[in-house]
Amino acid sequence: MGVMNLLHPAAPAVDASCCVPSDKPVLGSEEAQQKALVFKALADPNRLRLLSIVKAEASGESCVCDLTEPLDLGQPTVSHHLKILVEAGILHREKRGTWAYYSLVPGVMDDIAGILSAL
Amino acid sequence: MGVMNLLHPAAPAVDASCCVPSDKPVLGSEEAQQKALVFKALADPNRLRLLSIVKAEASGESCVCDLTEPLDLGQPTVSHHLKILVEAGILHREKRGTWAYYSLVPGVMDDIAGILSAL
DNA sequence: CAGCTATATCGATGAATGTCAATCTATGTG
């Protein structure tokens, strides 16, 4: 945890801009940093592929073993990428028994699209 | 140039996956790399702020001088960020006289949203 | 409890990235 408040929003968090001669309320650096976290999570080819696999799964879930195989990466690396996606609020992790199942957070794609159009 | 073919698409570029036991056509690593470029461009707070400023400008355009000031960055750094956004196909650059004007590529936000939902 | 399996965490390493100061290019002006 620690990061997630953007994709499942709370408050606008206005920034008090100073010394700006003539402009509208530009995206504050705080907000910008928050939003950048989401895109940082998407800014890696292997993470996009992970999302693609999870998304394509009929059950809506994939366990790590299903995710490690198709990508040409070691298990620790996949685990690392999944963690980043979870921390960005994009994936949901549920452990059942020995296995961990990852699924898309519902509506998250629309939420990200919303971040974009609200820039 | 060099990068831009995703936001203004051409062909699907299928990948011949091999040795994959039982899965749907997962996002190929080629495609994944292309798409990641777009998100990489969005994965920096200062670039998000640049986009926010350009987007908020009533005229639809901003020149670099307008962009350097509100961010706490040097001119070369802003120039660098703008270049990345242009190469990602997100911003359009037009030089008129001494000044360079940057504007959002029309429809680009929707295009990016499309990339997401098509993952 | 001993051993196996699935997954996560740690530490190290090389590559990519953001930033700046200095320099270059191009346009406009005296």
Added chain:
DNA sequence: CACATAGATTGACATTCATCGATATAGCTG
């Protein structure tokens, strides 16, 4: 032409990041 200005490019530096091998944790099974 000499000079000023807007912007881009270059080179250096510090930080971040993706990846891996080794190890740790947690659940299952004998």
